[in-house]
Amino acid sequence: MKDHENKKNRTDLFAIRVKKILTRAEVIPYVPRVTDQDLEGKITASTFALDPPSCIFDSLVNATDEIWLVVTFTNVTNSFKNPANSQEIPPYENLYSRYAYMTMKSTLSRYPCNKDKSGTVLRVGNESSCKNDGNLSPCNGPLPSPGPYRVKFLAMDSDGSKAETRWSGPITLNKGTLWKTVDTWPGRRSGDMIVITVILSALCGVVTIGFLSTVCYECFKLWRHGPPENAEEQRQDPFQPSRYDTHHIPPAPPVPPPPPADMSGPQLISTSS
Incomplete structure (x- = not known):
């Protein structure tokens, strides 16, 4: 009984080793890197831009094979295991728990061998709409911290991992600045x-200066000319009685004095004889 169990265990271990050998992807001597194109925002606080792996997988994968981008924190790069099938592909949410995920699912047709590669980049962390929506997979959500991160491209078929590139160097994102630390000095x-x-x-x-000059000029004009000449004559003192000037009426003749009291009245002379 024990011999049978030991034999079974050895068979299981052998099968596991064979599976690891078969699922081990072929390593391509290509190192992903941040694009060197003259492009603003190659690295931001939550994204970075990579050169696409054009002409890298042409001789190793088929048109139906999937090509993924693996993103990890640098401290878990060595411990990352390639998924054996599509069910084991780590989603974007794993970045917060297992510090690694796979995104940017594509095929060989997305990376043709074009001589002119200018203007073509892969923006990692460019999809904010799928951050809180688990139904949108694979999600290329924004990166939560400056990192640093490492990335590699991985090709898979129905049997598992098929080919992969080497890991990139550490990629550190820009760190946001607090408003309190912003220097507003004019220099x-x-x-x-x-x-x-x-x-x-x-x-x-x-x-x-123009407004003040206009106001001062108007005030100076009023002060220089002064009030009208007949202003004092027309203004009357409210406590002074009215006075009438009658120079246009001739003076009245003097009144004769009354007759003395002992003077007799006029005598009447009779004319009859």
């Missing part, structure tokens, strides 16, 4: 920014 501003600021300040000063 760190660009020359164009300083020129624009000076011009705007000068224009504001000219407008202010």
Whole structure:
């Protein structure tokens, strides 16, 4: 009985070793790297751009084989095991727990042997819509931290891993800056920014000086001419009685004095005889 169990165990171990040998992918002497094209944002706070593996898998894979991108933190690169089948492919959510995932599923037709490769890059971490949606797989979600990360391309068929590239060097993302640490000193501003600021300040000063000059000029004109000449004559003191000037009416003749009291009245002379 024990001999039978030992024989079975040896058979299982042999089968496991054979499976590992058969599923071991052929290593291609190609190292993925961040693109050296003159491109802004090659590395951001949550993404980075790679050169596509054009003409790398042509002699090793078929048109129906899948080509994946494996993304890991640098501390788990050596312990990462290639999946034996499609059910073992680690999704994007594994990056937060097992620190590795596979994304950018494609085929050989996506990486043709073009001589002109300018303008073509693979943006890792470019899909924010699938971050919290497990139904969207494979997900190329944003990377959660600066890393550093390592990546490699892995080709798979129905039997498992078939061919792979070497691991890239460490890729560190840009780290966001807190608003409190932003230096607003003018000395760190660009020359164009300083020129624009000076011009705007000068224009504001000219407008202010023009406004003040206009106000001062109007006030000076009012002070220089003074009030109208007949202003004092037309204005009357509210506590002074009215006075009428009658120079246009001739003076009245003097009134004769009354007759004395002992003077008799006029005598009547009779004319009859």
